[in-house]
Structures are given as C-alpha cells and as structure tokens.
Amino acid sequence: MIRHGRLLLCLAVVATMGLAGSPLAAQGMKAYHQWTAPFEYNGPARTITEGDTDPKTIRVGVLASLSGSGASYGSAMQEGADLARDEINARGGVLGRPLELVYRDDRNDMGENGHQTVRLLFDDKVWAIIGSVHSGCTHVAARITLKAETPQLTTVSTDPTVQMIGSPWMFRCLVDDRAQGRAIADLVFTKNGYKRVGLFQQKNRYGKMGGKTIAQIAVDRQNPLIFKNFFNPGQTDFAEQIALLRQHTPDAIIIWGLDLEAAGLVKAIRAAGSQVPIFGADGMVSPEFLRRAGPAAEGTVVTYPFDDTRNDPVTQRFIATFEKRYGKRPDSFAAHAYDAVYLMARAIERGGLNKARIRDALAATREFPGVTGPISFNEFNDDPRGVIFARVENGEFRPLKD
Incomplete structure (x- = not known):
C-alpha cells in the first residue's frame, strides 16, 4: 500500500512539473490567492486527521546537503537548527512534547532529494520540512510537499522560481x-x-x-x-x-x-x-x-543576509550562545536555519497536529523577531525584507552602512 502511494505521488509530481511551464504567468496572476483567503488553506487537508495524534515527539524534517558540494552550507544549517531545537526543548518543547529534527542528506543532488523527501514524509512521518540548500533540490521537494500537503520552509534557496510554482505549502525566509x-x-x-x-x-x-x-x-x-x-x-x-x-x-x-x-x-x-x-x-x-x-x-x-552586528538582544544572545557551543561565530546559513526551526515550532504550537493549520499559522507570520531580523511572509509566502551588503575587511565580512 505504501509503495502504491509513493508511485502515485511520483506520477503526480511528474505531472505537476510538466504543467509548470509558465511560472512567470503564475507569479503575475498572484496565483497564491487561489489557495488562500488570505491565510487559510481550504483544501481537504484541513479536515483530515493524519498520523499519530498523540506522538511521543513532534517530528520536523530537515533536508540539507550534509555531504557533497553543498556540505559547508548543510553543516551550518544543522548547527543552527540543532541549537534552536535544544533551546525549544529546554523550555518544554512543542505542544508539551520534545521537538525532534529528522535529518536527511540529499547530497546536493536533485534525484537524491526526491528520494529523501519521500522518506521524510512516508517513513519518518514528519509534520513539516525545512530545506533544502540547492534551489533545484528545493524545487523537487516543493512539488512533492505540494502533493503531500505538507508545509515546507527553505532557508537557503534564493531562486525566484521556487515561489513561482504556485504552491501554498512552500515558504522562504530570506530574500530571493x-x-x-x-x-x-x-x-x-x-x-x-x-x-x-x-x-x-x-x-x-x-x-x-x-x-x-x-x-x-x-x-x-x-x-x-x-x-x-x-x-x-x-x-x-x-x-x-x-x-x-x-x-x-x-x-x-x-x-x-x-x-x-x-x-x-x-x-x-x-x-x-x-x-x-x-x-x-x-x-x-x-x-x-x-x-x-x-x-x-x-x-x-x-x-x-545576516547582519551579525545588529544591536538587537535576540541576535546578540544567539551569537553568544552559538559561539559558546561551537567555538565560532554563526554564518547566515546557521542563523536562518535557527530562525526556521523557531518559526516552524511556533506554527505547530498554534496550528496543532494538522498540516493545513500548521501551514496557515506559518502563512500568518508577521514581524517574527528572528535573529536575522523581523520576518514576515507576503502573499507569495516569500520574505520581502530589504537587502544589505558587507565588504571583506581584515578577513571578515563587515556590513556596509548607508
């Protein structure tokens, strides 16, 4: 039965990729409005009880390039995500249960990403997915999470077309x-x-x-x-x-x-x-x-994308905690993964164990106090904040001031 379900899912993903030939048209039409009103997803998932309603842990999947050409980004993601998970669990977890991050290594390969995304959904039975690194991999995962009606949040992929496929389940917490x-x-x-x-x-x-x-x-x-x-x-x-x-x-x-x-x-x-x-x-x-x-x-x-000189107590506390744990300063990829885990945990806390309601809570995010700055999602589930620059000086990235 599971194999049959996976086959149907893969066929549906292929069909979706074939129909996605005009992403610019979808973006111009503001396609997300057909899915939201303005923040609620009104498809069948809202009334479906899926999986264990009384799990021992709350599972969130993390798709990352933990090996291969994107390993430096994936390892930074894991460091930031693990730190956020441990802080959340020290405060009581999510819905009174420990938050569990389930990592799957896509090796920066689109084919492997599809395989690992399906494993997260059907074997690990996660409530949401964070990732991936490579924009092509994120595209593959986004088509699968669309068919599986599961929230997905990327912290790295900046390809504009990631958000042009019109999926109400796909989110991004950095500028494209x-x-x-x-x-x-x-x-x-x-x-x-x-x-x-x-x-x-x-x-x-x-x-x-x-x-x-x-x-x-x-x-x-x-x-x-x-x-x-x-x-x-x-x-x-x-x-x-x-x-x-x-x-x-x-x-x-x-x-x-x-x-x-x-x-x-x-x-x-x-x-x-x-x-x-x-x-x-x-x-x-x-x-x-x-x-x-x-x-x-x-x-x-x-x-x-991450100004580590921000005079903000949330940012500075994160940097100090990260340095104490890892013996180095966090980069953008660690910081955005840290924010993503907190965003997803809050969405699950507010939406409960229902993927559509988790999605709704994520879509309603406004001015979340992230370590990378205030985070909001627009009508395309994208992050509309501004862009800053840094110059390399004495072997470090130093933010440019206006």
Whole structure:
C-alpha cells in the first residue's frame, strides 16, 4: 500500500512539473490567492486527521546537503537548527512534547532529494520540512510537499522560481535573487556609477538563475553587461576567465556562484594582478570563502543576509550562545536555519497536529523577531525584507552602512 502511494505521488509530481511551464504567468496572476483567503488553506487537508495524534515527539524534517558540494552550507544549517531545537526543548518543547529534527542528506543532488523527501514524509512521518540548500533540490521537494500537503520552509534557496510554482505549502525566509539582483544593480550601476560591468556565473542552477536575473536587470537599466561567462562546479583553473578579464578590462565584475569556486576565481583574479572591484551574491557569504580566498578576498562586496552586528538582544544572545557551543561565530546559513526551526515550532504550537493549520499559522507570520531580523511572509509566502551588503575587511565580512 505504501509503495502504491509513493508511485502515485511520483506520477503526480511528474505531472505537476510538466504543467509548470509558465511560472512567470503564475507569479503575475498572484496565483497564491487561489489557495488562500488570505491565510487559510481550504483544501481537504484541513479536515483530515493524519498520523499519530498523540506522538511521543513532534517530528520536523530537515533536508540539507550534509555531504557533497553543498556540505559547508548543510553543516551550518544543522548547527543552527540543532541549537534552536535544544533551546525549544529546554523550555518544554512543542505542544508539551520534545521537538525532534529528522535529518536527511540529499547530497546536493536533485534525484537524491526526491528520494529523501519521500522518506521524510512516508517513513519518518514528519509534520513539516525545512530545506533544502540547492534551489533545484528545493524545487523537487516543493512539488512533492505540494502533493503531500505538507508545509515546507527553505532557508537557503534564493531562486525566484521556487515561489513561482504556485504552491501554498512552500515558504522562504530570506530574500530571493530578484531582490539581491536589484540591490546589486543599484550599488554597482547607480551608486558607484560603473558602466562596463562583466559577469562570471557558476554553471549550476544558482549561478544560472542569479546570473540571468542580474543580466536582465542590467538590460532594463540600459546598461547591459559587457560579457557573461560560466565557470564550472569544481573548477580550479580559471585561465579562461582571466583571459576574458584582460580582453574586456571591465570597470567592475559581478560573481554569482558558490563559496568554493568563487574563492578560487577571486584568488585567480588577484593573482593575475587585476584590482577590478568585485561584487557577489549570498552564495559567497561563507567562512569557507574567506578561508580559501585568503587575502585575495579583501575588498569584495557581497549581499549579506545576516547582519551579525545588529544591536538587537535576540541576535546578540544567539551569537553568544552559538559561539559558546561551537567555538565560532554563526554564518547566515546557521542563523536562518535557527530562525526556521523557531518559526516552524511556533506554527505547530498554534496550528496543532494538522498540516493545513500548521501551514496557515506559518502563512500568518508577521514581524517574527528572528535573529536575522523581523520576518514576515507576503502573499507569495516569500520574505520581502530589504537587502544589505558587507565588504571583506581584515578577513571578515563587515556590513556596509548607508
């Protein structure tokens, strides 16, 4: 019976992916309004009692890249999530029961992600899912949680199309690539006045979607990029990129890629003698980027989803507790995972053991006092807050002040 259910679920997911050919149209039509009124999901799940109504623990699944190319992000997520779980349980748990986080490693692979998402839902019987890291993986999980009518919250995936599939069950608690792209364009083209700007983008979904976003924004502002170039996951030789840089001599460059490869590219650029200003997105905001790029990272400006200098007692308490436990400062990925666990725990506390009502409670979130700042969800279940920047100074990310 379980196998039959899984087969039907997989067939439904495939059908959904085939029908999702016009995500921009869905976004333009504000598709979420067909699911919410404005915060309640009125489908059959509201009246269905699913699973154990008196469980020993409250299970929430966490999809993360705990191995593979996204492991640095996944391990940071786990550190932040575990800290939040332990704090919540020390205060009595959720609905009077311990909160249990069930981790599944998708290895930054879309196929594996689908397999692990199904395991969380059918084997582990979780009430909600947090994750994943890779936007492609999050897309796969979102189509499965849509069919399984289970709330999902991503803390890392910034691909705008994640929220364009029209799922009422999918949430995101950080700004997407559109918001980051607009902010980078304002900083690069408007504030700094650079005209001849080139783009290096990683050949994965993150780099492709982010690069596409910033390239379109540049065209819309009558300032098209002078070149666009892909670098590969795992690439270590950047001779092609350096040759392109020397050929075009841009005023500035934008890098849209993940920490390891972006660090290698930045290091190669500085080793070639170029002092071109470098701007990047949140995939570079990682201790591993700083470690691998070393002194070459100095002066690099990136979008900065977690301002650890916020003079806010919630943020500063989190940082102090995290440092005491792990012996290091938290990064954006740890901080957002920490917030996500608290958001999900509160939604379960308010909605009870019913997935639709948990979803409703999550959708109604307004000005939640997160360690990353106040969190609200708009009509697309997205996080509409603003974008800030940081510059690498003396081997650390230092927030830029207006």
